[in-house]
Amino acid sequence: MHRFALLSRSIQTGVDPERFSYCELGCGHGFSTLLLAAAHPDAEFHANDFLPSHIAYARKLAADTGVANASFYDDSFEEFGRRDLPDFDIIVLHGVYSWVSAENRKHIVDFIARRLKIGGVVYISYNCHPGWAAMSPLRDLMIMFAGNPDEPILNRIDHALDKVQGLFDANSLYTRVYPMLKDRFDSVRKQTRSYVAHEYFNRDWTIFYHTDVARDFRDAKLNFGASVQMLDHLDHFNLNPEQQKLLNETPNADHREVLRDFLANRQFRRDLYVKGGLSLAPLERNDLIANTRFALSVLPAEIPRNLLTALGSFGLNPAAFDPVIAAFERGPRTIRQLQTEDGTKTLGFALLLDTVMTLVGNNHLQPCLDAAGDARRSSYTKTFNTAIMQHAKSSGELAFLASPLTGGGVYLDRFGRLFLLGYQSGHADPAAFARDCLIARGERLIRDGKLLESPEDNLTYLREQYERFKERLPLLKQLGIV
Known part of the structure; x- marks a missing residue:
């Protein structure tokens, strides 16, 4: 995804998509790092998290899933910077930068300055202005009411x-002036308390403008490359003509990004920064994009034919989207192939690219790795995925499997993981297999708000779910998971 996002902005990096060195700063329990490591067996992965319990979990999960090319460290950012590590092609910070102190942000920037290779890429996500303007004082009030830090966090x-x-x-003037706050606060109350603790009750909590982060990263010789959210690249969906004119008349690239945030009232950014990226001529860029493989990541029936953006709801052009989706339903392919196939060859490169980018932006389509490496990657992802499916016997967590085609994760709910485990293990009745796994744990299913007590009722419900799951099997086969 990172490579495609940068190519769409005519930027080429020095990162080999198969053989690279990867670092995640603040990896949590390490699941995303392990999934990527399983799907990229020729790459090298390193990750840190300050909490020893997180690293202990990550190391055990690495052993359980057979991932040998990932190393985990219970280091602070300062300690991690002193460790004997390789230089990295990719450094990732997801949900970190807004939630650490200024001192730790300096350690992060220093680490990137010293460890990122020329031609390397940094992915960073963070809370941004102006989308937090109304909510930020409410968060401060929540902190004030949280009380004694020595008390249990959940009670606070x-x-x-x-x-x-x-x-x-009490119908306060503040909440009346910002009527959208009610929906946002209601959504906070519905979140798990562990998420709320991290997002709102962390000791360090900083909201940035794009220019703040761009300035920090310039100290590490990095330049902003692109948003990783592909819909951000399609101005005709997001900006009206007057807004596009405002951007086009703003020569400073960083200022344009801040204007974009204001136009969309954005509260979270997911960005790519590059150290020494090369600018591509239009023909070079189009050639590289045209030869990139893509694969569907959802069933065609699940793809809506309208797109909701800051400008409202857009009906997607059926003359383009229907034949393109139908082509990808037959299997992964490149835009170059679409240009030669019946149903899509008359659309033209520009319309095909726009259609593909829209599908990628909605997470309906994923860029793929080189087909020549599918078989080798599959031997590693199979071991990883089997272990994750085995984990579903006891837990609903870890809801992604690794695709050897895309090199990324594919969501599959707990029932789906149990069904697939039973299917691949040769069970005649995968629904009964899933039922037996749940019963062994003393678990019962709920239907229409009622607990299903008998094994027969549980099995009937699971068989209905299995019929829906079977519709997904062709897609999972295309993605190399089955």
């Missing part, structure tokens, strides 16, 4: 949320 969170709810119940 519930107390703070209840107190802030009083602002809405």
Whole structure:
């Protein structure tokens, strides 16, 4: 995905898509790093997290899934910077930069300056202005009401949320001036308390303008490359003509990004920065994109024919989207191939690219790796995926499997993982296999708000779910998971 996002902005990096060195700063439990490592057996992965319990989990999961090309360290950012590590092609920070101190941000930038190779890429996500302008004071109020830091965090969170709810119940002027706050606060209350603790009750919590992060990264000799969200690259969906004119008349690239954030009232950015990326001529860029393989990541029936953006709802052109989706339903292919196939060859490169980018931007289509490496990658992802499916016997967590085609993750719910495990293990009745796995744990299913007590009722429900799952099998086969 990173390579395609940068290519769409005519930027070429020095990163080999198969053989690269990868670092994740603040990896949590390490699942995403392990999934990527399984799908890229010829790459080298390193990741840190300050909490030893997170690293212990990551190392055990690496052993359980047979991933041998990933190493995990319970280091602070400062300690990690002193460790004897290779230089990296890719450095990733997801959900880190806004939630660490200024001192730790300096350690991060220093690490990137010293460890990122020329031609390397940094992925960073963070909370940004102006989308947090109304919510930020409410977060400060939540912190104020959280009380004694020595008390259990979950009790403090519930107390703070209840107190802030009083602002809405009392019809305060603040909540009337910002009417959208109610929906946002209601969504906070529905989140798991562990998510709320990280997102809102972290000791360090900083909202940035794009220019703040761009300035920090310029100290490490990095330049902004592209948003990793492909829909951000399609101005005709996101900006009206007056807004596009405003951007086009703004010569400073960083200022344009800030204007984009204001035009969309954006509250979260997912960006790519590059150290020494090369600018591509239009023909070079189009040639590289045309030869990139793509594969569907959802069933065609699940792809809506309208797109909701800041400008409203757009109906997608059926003359382009229907034949393109139908072509990808037959299997992974390149835009170059679409240009030669019946149904799509008359669309032209520009329309095909726009259609593909829209599907990628909605997570309906994924860029793929070179087909020559599919078989080798598959031997590693099979071991990883089997272990993750085995994990579904006891837990609903770890809901992604690794695709040897895309090199990324494919979501599959717990029932799906159990069904697939039973299917691949040769069970005559995968639904009964899933039922037996759940019963062995003392678990029962809920249907229409009612607990299904008998094994027969549980099996009937699972067989209905299995019929739906079978519709997904051709897609999973195309993605190399089956």
